Each structure stands twice: as C-alpha cells, then as structure tokens.
Amino acid sequence: MAVTPEIQQQFMYLFERVGDPLYFGPRGAVGNLISYNLPPELCPETQHASTIRKQSFANLQMREIRVDRPTTLPNLSGIGTACPKSAIYNYFNPNHRRATQELRQIMLQQPDLRGLLSMACVCRDSEMINPKVWITAFASCLLTRPDTRGFRMPAIWEVMPDMFFSSFCLKESIRQGSVPQQDRAVVVIEGSFTGRNNNVENRLAYFREDLGINAHHWHWHLIYTLDAPRGQRDRKGELFFMMHREMLARYEAERLANNLTLTKPLKLDEGVIKEGYFPKLTDSNSGQLWGNRQQNSKLSDVNRLDDSNLPQGFRVITLEMMRRFRGRILEAIDSGMVITPTGRVPLTIDMLGDIIESSSLNPNPQYYGDLHNMGHVIISATHDPEFKHSENLGVMSDTSTAMRDVVFYRWHKYIDDIFDRFKQNLNPYNPTGGEFPLAWEGIQVESAQLQTKGVQPNVFSTFRMRSNVDLSRGMDFLRIQNNLGPVFVRVVHLNHDPYTFTISVRNNTNAPRTGTVRIFMAPRLNEHNEQFPMVQQRRLFFQLDKFTTQLSPGVNGITRRSSESSVTIPWEQTFRDLERSVQTPAANEQTFCGCGWPEHMVIPRGTATGQLYDVVVFITDGNEDRVEQPATSQPARSNNCRHKNNYSWWDAVSYCGVLDQRYPDRKPMGYPFDRNPYTTVNSNNPNGPQIPVPNLETYVSRVPNMRALQVRVVYNQERVEMRNDGVPTGMREVNGDPYMNSAGRTACSPQGNPPRPAPGSTPTGGGTRPSTMEMTPARPSPPREPIQSGSSPVPNRVPPPTTQNPRPGWSRQYQHQHRGEQRGHSPSPSPIGWTHIPSPERPSSPNWGWGWRG
Ligand SMILES: [Cu+2]
Incomplete structure (x- = not known):
C-alpha cells in the first residue's frame, strides 16, 4: 500500500525543525501551514507557553492535525541515558545506536498510523530524546513499516542542516530568518568553507563536502545499519565492501582530475595523520562543537575513561588491539576459514564484510573485533585521546x-x-570456463557510444551549479507571525549535462534473450599520464548503471539515458519538492525514497582540456543473474519507491538493494572487476608462467559481449548554472563564509548587492525566473529534464584556460552583479587568488582547481 498524500504530510512535517517542540509554531509553507494539536497534558510544563504561542498565530490560516494521547506512555529514561539530549549524536558510538534501536522499536510497535503519529510526536518533543536519535529512529521506522512504505524522506541536509553547514552560515541564516520575508537575503556559500587552496587537499572539498554524497552515506548506513538482525538485509557485508570501494573509486577519479596522487591507505603503524581537518560544524541542538584535527596529529591509543558518552568497550581502544584484529582477519583470508564459537567455517566475501565492518552479523566479534568502527573512533579522537579537554569526537564518528x-x-x-587481499586469493574470471565466465555465447556488443547533448560523441560535460536549500525547515528559529517563510542558502556543486548511451547488441542465437547491461567507468591514465595496468585499473571502476533488457534475435539497439541510472537519485527531494508532489502529483512521477548516489556527482569533474576515461559496457545473461525472490516478499513496485525505469525486476538502486528482497543480481558485487584479470601468455617468456592481461583492450578483446570506449570528461570552469527551483534569482545576497565578508556583500551594503525589488515588481538583473520576494509555489518542472541554461556559454567548446578573467568559474551574469573587487580581490589575477594550480606532473594539461576563492 502506498502512503497517501495526507500521511506523507503528517509525517513529513514532523521532520521540520526537530529541535523545536511541535507547539512552537506551524510547519509547512506559507499558504499551506500545518499545526500539530497535541493534548495539553502531554507537556504540562509548557502548557502556558503553548497557549500563548497559539494565540500569536491566531490570524493565520492553518490546517490542524489532531494528535491523540498514546494509549501507554513509554519510559524513555533508558534511551535518554544511552544518548542524552545534550550529546552530539555519533553513529559509531554503540550507546547512541542502542538508543536509536530502542526508540525505533517503540515506534514500530504502534499498531496503526494514528498510534504511530502520537508516539512519534510524544517522543520527538520529550526531554529524554536527542533530536538526531529521533530523526534516525523515525526515518528508519518509516522505511521499515509496511503501512508507511513509499514515504518520501525530505533531503537530510534540510532536516539537520547543522551536519552540513558551518556555524557561521547557520548564524547568518538565523539573522535572515528573524527579519520579515521581503527583506531577507539569500546566504551564499561559494564552495568549501573548511579550508583554503594552499592546502592541496582542499581542491577536493567540493566532493567531500557535497550535500548529496554525505546524505547518501548517512542514508546507506541507515538502511544497512550495524545492528540489523540477520536476514533483514541480503548480502549486507558484501554491499558494505562494494559500495565503499566504489565511493573510493569515484574519489580517486576526482583526485586525478585535480592533479593529486591516488589515496594512500592510513596504516596503523604510520604514527601521524598528515592531513588536518577543521569541520566548523556545531551541533545546533546542544551548541557543542565537533572535534578538529591538526595536521600531523598523532594516531594514538584512546583512553577516555571518563567519557560517559562512550560505552565501556569504546573508552579504551589501543592500536595494538587493532593490529591484532587485523592480523586475525588476514589469517582468516589466507586460510579461507573463519573461527567461530562453534568451529571453523569457510570465509565468504559477505562474511568478511560483516567481520571487518563489524556489524551485528560478525560471526565472532570477540576474536575478530571491531576494526572498521573502532578505526573511525580512534581517528576521530586524535585531538583529545585521553579526554583531557572534554572534547567531542571529530566528524569521523558519524556517518552524516x-x-x-x-x-x-x-x-x-x-x-x-x-x-582486496581476499579477492586476490580467488581465481580470476576467465572468458570461458570456471566460475562466472565472462563470455556469453552468441551475444556480441557491436558498438557503444556516449552522447551528451550539444557536444561531440563520447564526451561528458561537467560544470558547476547553484542550488538553494531552505534552512527554515531545519533551523530552530524563533518563528513569529511575520517571519515565516523560507530562508535560503545557496550552495554551489558539481553537475553534468544529461547524456545517453546507445548500444548495439547482436543476438546470434535463434531465441530472444534477457540481458543484464552493466556500464562502468574508470580513469584511463595515472598520475604520470600512463595507462593504468589492468591489475590496478580494475579497482578504479565504478558503476554508472545496471539494467535488464530484452534481446531479440538479430541486431538490437539499446538507448539508455543518464536519468534512468539505477545507481543515482535526483536532487529533487527538498521539502519544497515534496510539497509540490503532494499537492499536484504527476501521473508518471519518479519516486525515490532517499537512498542512492547523488545524480549530480555521478560523473567525475574531469579537466578543462578533457580527462580520459574508459567506459565499459558489459552484457551478461539475465537469466543467470536473476535471483528468485522469497514468495512472501512484495514486488518492488508495490512499495512506491524507485520507480525509475520500465524494467520489471531491476528497480533496485544498485547501491541500496530492495527492502525485504534479496539483492537482485546473483553475480559477485563489483563483477567482473572485483577480481584480478584473467591471465595470458607472457610474450617475453612464452614458456613461463602466465601473467595477468596487461590492459583493458586486451581484457575486452576476448569477451565479445563486452566493449570498451574511451571518453573524455570536459569541465567547463566558466559555466555556473542556476537550478530552476523556483527561488528568485534576484534576491539580495549575503556571504555564508566569514572569510568572504570583508568584501561588501553584507546585509546593509547597497554597493555589493543588486537593488532589492519592491514586492511584486521585477528585479533588475534577476534573470527570467519568478522575481517576487513573496514565495510563489515553485513551478513543477519535469523531474529530470535537461537543465536549461540561462546565460552560460555553450558547453561544447572547451574554454582555454584564461588569465584574463578575474573570476574564473563565475557566470557572466554573476560577474555582472558582483565585481571581483567586492570581495577583496584585485581586478587583475593575483598569485594567491582563485588559484591556478600548476601541474608539476602533467605540465601539458593545465588544470584549474575548484579554487574560486581568494
Ligand atoms: Cu560508511
């Protein structure tokens, strides 16, 4: 059963301003306000405040949602002790997860939706419940309950913006939120707020601090939680391996595009962590700061005996202990056997994932320990390993x-x-014979081509985009009648033009066949401009898509659009997007329930001159890949989520599986690049032992149902698009970054801002979009159509790196509005402004970092 619009609204608005008790003002958008009417005896201490607040909103049109008193009031003190309301919530803290699980159980036990609403409201506003515990528990409950399947979770960066935006930006937003709506400015963040480009690692901040990427990671660990009982999620350990490997592969691609070396593993014996990190985040509920890390911080034993936030088992973590766990795991890998309390059993990749992570499915936690999770904790405590300064853990301690x-x-x-050591011990997949052979007899991929609109074939084009986030949904503002409405923060992020793959497949058998099409991508050249050997490149492949198709005898043309990818979810999940879809549901609307790689980050940034990549199209026998689902499971479509394409059984998001079903692909995850390439004769020593195939071309040459094509990713650093999300473009702007603030783009400086239009009038220089400061409902744009460019240059020409433009990366329109000198830049390029990053290793390929900051 799908969730009705009514239920979607009732539950969705509970995620709005979670730190604010429900009596504290209406939820929803102006013109469609909602108020939750709780029985007064539930909060006797705030009864008067509640009445006074209600009176102050008496003139507003509001729809009331009546909340019953729960039949029994739960005892929440155990939850409040495990994760106090004042704590910073850490996923890697077992106590905090225990609190979440307990609360989730209470909500799952509610017999019907009315009961669930009551219980969710009571717990939400309880003095015992940490807001992040509530968000995690309630979100997980809504995902799990059969009667709330299809609930669409609002974008998590709007629900808990303090996990995504700097405290400076939040403070500025509060300031804007306190003024009447027509005077409000949009808070603009130009990019990374955590560092400067003289720290080379800052070049990658656009990736690491991307809203969608962090939201994906939070969401993935929400549904594949460490504590899930056996059977709840199929092949969970294996997916932990594959999903994290592919995230890493995408990151490596970005590093290469930014002239950085590939990631070096953090060895436990290394002594120090070379890289520092200062998140500049504050927990908005408690006002506490997240921990920082100086560069060259010592990696040392954790001995936080007095840290009551941590469970006993996590107060002392030694590096020696971690080495011991690792040694035992390697022993299990090399022997192929796992020691369990009841004897030895063969090791599988799924079990290895359960052991390394280590989840509740670890077959012997006593012996194999808790390597990955404890690593997160030990790393997040390097600034105060002995709790001498009462410092909170750093950002590594939470999945968001x-x-x-x-x-x-x-x-x-x-x-x-x-x-990978486990994978290297397995026999490679051979073209024919052995386990999971590569070749599919009678099927041949004749050609494959990539087409991006407006550019020559086999080119991806990337650029930056500005999108708006409404912080009024997540910040606990003091709302009064004349300061309702949105408070926008404008972020800039990577994006790419929509693209299409056209694949021609010949079916030489006389019968129709079902094929699984797997599309991968990996950088072709290493840091030294040499082609990656296959043994190395295989670990750099990441999925672009995976889908099922029917192959008639003869030649088949397959067309697949980027918007259909089974890996990604679109940006459009904000409160405003969900409100729009609740009010005017489109018949063929694509529905997503939150988990998936952000579509705007599916293609790596590339370089201005075009970075070379290999794309592999590989078709395997769909009947062999098919997984029989348990008879009791509901078909994927009935849960209202992931209706992304027309293929009946392949609705699953590749990284997120399907709830209550087995993972819908029988092949090992990451197939065929999870294992070493097959071997071939060594031409230098024909009679000697065989060697792995040297490169991708050779690898593909013996597999007719596989095809490789070289593509380029061209990054247009001049092009900055504005998302057509209904937010006025002519709004006054203030900086969301303290280091930009001297430049005059502040609240009361007319110099740096476009003239503010009178309500209802058309602003100057505001583009073509709705311009009134009154928030009009956003235009229902077709969900994933190509983004219309306002003033940007045509993307198909590769712009020559220029030293003339004082603001690389700014659109012409934007430069017109904001001159370079307004933010302290001299009009001529300075050696430290918006850095041109020289390429020591590849001087022939000039590369501009993200760097548009001084
Ligand atoms: Cu993770």
Whole structure:
C-alpha cells in the first residue's frame, strides 16, 4: 500500500525543525501551514507557553492535525541515558545506536498510523530524546513499516542542516530568518568553507563536502545499519565492501582530475595523520562543537575513561588491539576459514564484510573485533585521546559527516586493501570456463557510444551549479507571525549535462534473450599520464548503471539515458519538492525514497582540456543473474519507491538493494572487476608462467559481449548554472563564509548587492525566473529534464584556460552583479587568488582547481 498524500504530510512535517517542540509554531509553507494539536497534558510544563504561542498565530490560516494521547506512555529514561539530549549524536558510538534501536522499536510497535503519529510526536518533543536519535529512529521506522512504505524522506541536509553547514552560515541564516520575508537575503556559500587552496587537499572539498554524497552515506548506513538482525538485509557485508570501494573509486577519479596522487591507505603503524581537518560544524541542538584535527596529529591509543558518552568497550581502544584484529582477519583470508564459537567455517566475501565492518552479523566479534568502527573512533579522537579537554569526537564518528574528512578515504583505502587481499586469493574470471565466465555465447556488443547533448560523441560535460536549500525547515528559529517563510542558502556543486548511451547488441542465437547491461567507468591514465595496468585499473571502476533488457534475435539497439541510472537519485527531494508532489502529483512521477548516489556527482569533474576515461559496457545473461525472490516478499513496485525505469525486476538502486528482497543480481558485487584479470601468455617468456592481461583492450578483446570506449570528461570552469527551483534569482545576497565578508556583500551594503525589488515588481538583473520576494509555489518542472541554461556559454567548446578573467568559474551574469573587487580581490589575477594550480606532473594539461576563492 502506498502512503497517501495526507500521511506523507503528517509525517513529513514532523521532520521540520526537530529541535523545536511541535507547539512552537506551524510547519509547512506559507499558504499551506500545518499545526500539530497535541493534548495539553502531554507537556504540562509548557502548557502556558503553548497557549500563548497559539494565540500569536491566531490570524493565520492553518490546517490542524489532531494528535491523540498514546494509549501507554513509554519510559524513555533508558534511551535518554544511552544518548542524552545534550550529546552530539555519533553513529559509531554503540550507546547512541542502542538508543536509536530502542526508540525505533517503540515506534514500530504502534499498531496503526494514528498510534504511530502520537508516539512519534510524544517522543520527538520529550526531554529524554536527542533530536538526531529521533530523526534516525523515525526515518528508519518509516522505511521499515509496511503501512508507511513509499514515504518520501525530505533531503537530510534540510532536516539537520547543522551536519552540513558551518556555524557561521547557520548564524547568518538565523539573522535572515528573524527579519520579515521581503527583506531577507539569500546566504551564499561559494564552495568549501573548511579550508583554503594552499592546502592541496582542499581542491577536493567540493566532493567531500557535497550535500548529496554525505546524505547518501548517512542514508546507506541507515538502511544497512550495524545492528540489523540477520536476514533483514541480503548480502549486507558484501554491499558494505562494494559500495565503499566504489565511493573510493569515484574519489580517486576526482583526485586525478585535480592533479593529486591516488589515496594512500592510513596504516596503523604510520604514527601521524598528515592531513588536518577543521569541520566548523556545531551541533545546533546542544551548541557543542565537533572535534578538529591538526595536521600531523598523532594516531594514538584512546583512553577516555571518563567519557560517559562512550560505552565501556569504546573508552579504551589501543592500536595494538587493532593490529591484532587485523592480523586475525588476514589469517582468516589466507586460510579461507573463519573461527567461530562453534568451529571453523569457510570465509565468504559477505562474511568478511560483516567481520571487518563489524556489524551485528560478525560471526565472532570477540576474536575478530571491531576494526572498521573502532578505526573511525580512534581517528576521530586524535585531538583529545585521553579526554583531557572534554572534547567531542571529530566528524569521523558519524556517518552524516565522516565523508567530509580527507582521512575517511585513507581509512577506507586501508579497509579496502584488506578486502582486496581476499579477492586476490580467488581465481580470476576467465572468458570461458570456471566460475562466472565472462563470455556469453552468441551475444556480441557491436558498438557503444556516449552522447551528451550539444557536444561531440563520447564526451561528458561537467560544470558547476547553484542550488538553494531552505534552512527554515531545519533551523530552530524563533518563528513569529511575520517571519515565516523560507530562508535560503545557496550552495554551489558539481553537475553534468544529461547524456545517453546507445548500444548495439547482436543476438546470434535463434531465441530472444534477457540481458543484464552493466556500464562502468574508470580513469584511463595515472598520475604520470600512463595507462593504468589492468591489475590496478580494475579497482578504479565504478558503476554508472545496471539494467535488464530484452534481446531479440538479430541486431538490437539499446538507448539508455543518464536519468534512468539505477545507481543515482535526483536532487529533487527538498521539502519544497515534496510539497509540490503532494499537492499536484504527476501521473508518471519518479519516486525515490532517499537512498542512492547523488545524480549530480555521478560523473567525475574531469579537466578543462578533457580527462580520459574508459567506459565499459558489459552484457551478461539475465537469466543467470536473476535471483528468485522469497514468495512472501512484495514486488518492488508495490512499495512506491524507485520507480525509475520500465524494467520489471531491476528497480533496485544498485547501491541500496530492495527492502525485504534479496539483492537482485546473483553475480559477485563489483563483477567482473572485483577480481584480478584473467591471465595470458607472457610474450617475453612464452614458456613461463602466465601473467595477468596487461590492459583493458586486451581484457575486452576476448569477451565479445563486452566493449570498451574511451571518453573524455570536459569541465567547463566558466559555466555556473542556476537550478530552476523556483527561488528568485534576484534576491539580495549575503556571504555564508566569514572569510568572504570583508568584501561588501553584507546585509546593509547597497554597493555589493543588486537593488532589492519592491514586492511584486521585477528585479533588475534577476534573470527570467519568478522575481517576487513573496514565495510563489515553485513551478513543477519535469523531474529530470535537461537543465536549461540561462546565460552560460555553450558547453561544447572547451574554454582555454584564461588569465584574463578575474573570476574564473563565475557566470557572466554573476560577474555582472558582483565585481571581483567586492570581495577583496584585485581586478587583475593575483598569485594567491582563485588559484591556478600548476601541474608539476602533467605540465601539458593545465588544470584549474575548484579554487574560486581568494
Ligand atoms: Cu560508511
């Protein structure tokens, strides 16, 4: 059963301003306000405040949602002790997860939706419940309950913006939120707010601090939670391996595009962590700061005996202990056997994932320990390992923030190396014979081509995009009648033009066949401009798509659009998007329930001159790949999620599986690049032992149902698009970054801002979009159509790197509005402004970092 619009609204608005008790003002958009009417005896201490607040909104049109008193009031003190309301929530803290599980159980036990609403409201506003515990537990409950299948979770960066935006930006938003709507400015963040480009790692901040990437990681660990009981999620350990490997592969691609070396694993014996990280995040509920890490911080034992936030088992973590766990895991890999309390059993990749992560499915946690999770904790405590300064853990301790930190990738590279040792011990997949042979007799991929609109074939084009986030949904503002409405923060992020793959497949058998099409991508050249050998490149492949298709005898043409990818979800999940879809549901609307790689980050940034990539199209026998689903499971379509394409059984998002079903692909995850390439005769020593095939061309040459094509990713650094999300483009702007603030783009400086239009009038220089400061409902744009360019140059010409333009990366329109000198830049390029990053290793390929900051 799908969730009705009514239920979607009732539950969705509980995620709005979670730190604010429900009596504290209406939820929803102006013109469609909702108020939750709770029985007064539930909050006797705030009864008067509640009445006074209600009176102050008496003139507003509001729809009331009546909330019953729960039949029994739960005892929440155990949850409040495990994760106090004042704590910063850490996923890698077992106590905090226990609190989440307990709360989730309470909500799952509610017999019907009315009961669930009551219980969710009571727990949400309880003094015992940490807001992040509530968000995690309630979101997980809505995903799990049969009667709430299809609930669409609002974008998590709007629900808990303090995990995504700097405290400076939030403070500025509060300031804007306190003024009447027509006077409000949009808070603009130009890029990374955590560092400067004289720290080379900052070049990658656009990736690490991307909203969608961090939201994906949070969401993935929400549904593949560490504590899930056996059977709840199929092949969970294996997916932990594959999903994290592919995230790493995407990151490596970005590093190469930015002239950085590949990630070095963080070895436990290394002594120090070279890279520092200062997140600049504050927990908005408690006002507490996240921990920082100086560069060259010592990696040392954790001894936080007095840290009551941590469970006993996590207060002392030694490096020696971690080495011991790793040694035992390697022993299991090399022997192929796992020691369990009841005897030895053969090791599988799924079990290895359960052991390394280590989840509740670890067959012997006593012996194999908790390597990956404890690593997150030990790394996040380097600034105060002995709790001498009462410092909170750093961002590595939570899944919504960990990917911001450069050390996340180094730690996961270390973890991935352990997984790869297991994979290296397995026999390679051969073209024919053996396990999962590569060739599919009678099927041949004759050609494959990539087409991006407006550019020559086999080119991806990337650029930057500005999108708006409404912080009024997540910030606990003091709302009064005349300061309702949105408070926008404008972020800039990577994006790419929509593209299409055209594949021609010959079916030489006389019968129709079902094929699984797998499309991968990997950088072709290493840091030294040499082609990656196959043994190395295989670990750099990441999926672009995977889908099922029917192959009639003869030649078949397959066309596949980027918007159909089974890996990604679109940007459009904000409160405003969901409100729009609730009010005017489109008949063929694509529905997503939150988990998936962000579509705007599916293609790596590339370079201005075009970075070379290999794309592999590989078709395998769909009947062999097909997985029989348990008879009790509901078909994927009935849960209202992931209706992304017309293929009946392949609705699953590749990284997220399907709820209550088995993972819908029988092949090992990452197939065929998870194992070493097959071997061939060594031409230098024909009678000697065989060697792995040297490169991709040779690898593909013996597999007719596989085809490789070289593509380029061209990054147009001049092009900055504005998302057509209904937010007025002519709004006054203030900086969301303290280091930009001297430049005059502040609230009361007319110099740096376009003239503010009178309400209802057309602003000057505001583009073609709705311009009134009154928020009109956003135009229902078709969900994933090509983005219309306003003033940007045509993307198909590669712009020559220029030293003339004082603001590389700014659109012409934008430059017109904001001159370079307004933010302290001299009009002529300075050696430290918006850095041109020289390429020591590849001088022939000039490369501009993200760097448009001074
Ligand atoms: Cu993770």
